[in-house]
Amino acid sequence: MRAFLLTLIIVLVAFVVKIDLTEGTLPLAAFYPKETEELCEEQLEPSYINIQVIQGDSIHSLFAMKPAKVPMTFPERLQLFYQLNPHLQLQELVPGENIKLPLSFGLENLCGK
Secondary structure (H helix, E strand, O other), X not given: OHXXXXXXXXXXXXXXXXXXXXXXXXXOOOOOOHHHHHOOOOOEEEEEEEEEOOOOOOHHHHHHHOOOOOOOOHHHHHHHHHHHOHHHOOOOXXXXXXXXXXXXXXXXXXXXX
């Protein structure tokens, strides 16, 4: 009987650890009260400029032409680029297309607009 209980406890602990590692945290009761969910959620968008792509442009050349306002790594800026231009994730830049080029992490609150 002890072996069965010990095995059950080990399996339960392993299951909890697996869920914690794969999902981030254990699903618990609501952390925030419902009142905060009903408030206006802030819509944040990074600062950017609109540019038109010309023949021979690449993401690297665009980032070099228009440097960021604040220091950020290439992967961080690339992540912002794809957030602003999700249609370009599996596509190359097309000459004549207007795209949004991120300049900083400076986020603007669009809630009241």
